Amino acid sequence: MSSINLRFRLSSKTRRLLHFKRLSSGVQLPKKHVRANFAVENERTYIMQNVCALASDSDVVVRKSAFECLVKIAEVYYDCLDMYMNVIYQLTIQAIKQDEEVVALQAIEFWSTIAEE
Numbered sequence: 001m002s003s004i005n006l007r008f009r010l011s012s013k014t015r016r017l018l019h020f021k022r023l024s025s026g027v028q029l030p031k032k033h034v035r036a037n038f039a040v041e042n043e044r045t046y047i048m049q050n051v052c053a054l055a056s057d058s059d060v061v062v063r064k065s066a067f068e069c070l071v072k073i074a075e076v077y078y079d080c081l082d083m084y085m086n087v088i089y090q091l092t093i094q095a096i097k098q099d100e101e102v103v104a105l106q107a108i109e110f111w112s113t114i115a116e117e
Helices: 013-027 031-039 041-055 060-080 081-098 103-114
Strands: none
Touching: 031 041, 041 060, 041 081, 060 081, 060 103, 081 103
16 A cells, blocks of 8 residues: 555554554545545555454454544545445444444444434
8 A cells, every 4th residue: 555554463452553543544634645545446445454353353442443443434435435334334233232332432423424424
């Protein structure tokens, strides 16, 4: 990927969070900087696969951060989410029904954001 360096397969929670924060910061960049990544399907899919994988992480802080990132992606790249909605639906329903409240609230926030767009 041209502008975002992702290395989520690290075992250390601290390192996963550090790289996740880089992604999250990248999502907030002006559209022209990140839009290139979301415009290329395989790069967009890579980003979404990693964010979705982190939404199922064993650590609650990582899961909450992943859903926060999904909210940011929905705010900026709503038009790019169609092909990921089935997976996101499954992740959010599971979080709402079974996860810690802080994670469930972010999953609900994702759908609130979608409704606003």
